[in-house]
Amino acid sequence: MPSDVNFNNFVLIERNYNMSAFIVEDVTVNKVISKLAADRDGEWIKRKVLKAGYDLETHEGKNKLGWDMFSLNIRAVNMRYDDKPADQFRPLNYKYVGVFNCQKIHCLKALQCWLYQCSEGDCDQSPLYKLMEEIKNEWALDIVRKLPEYDQAAWG
8 A cells, every 4th residue: 555645635536526415316215115005015104194194086186295295305304414515415396206117125125225314304203204214114014014934934
């Protein structure tokens, strides 16, 4: 290893290029919303989402949920990078477009990504974040329950 390399400067340079939080793409949010709207196994989840103010039976309700998720993501990024507003990372022009035939496991991963990107500052204390965290846990458990290993495991 060359002795003239200053790794302290290297780390500082790396931090300028590698973000630990970012604004997710629209499709990330849209996968989550589309699965919530289409999932026939999660009627109780739909009731909780409706109680939170989002009617997933309407385009307007899906769009409102999408904008609120997008806005929380923006807020988290702005809290993480107070010197660089979120609109410098991507245009802030979210649009809900349905994503069809997306497997629950892919939607779960999209939701986990969104949750991670929204975990800055106090964003993880918001009612929307907590609702999405609850949905993530239910989806994960639903996926595990369908595994043959889970069915074969002893109860108790």
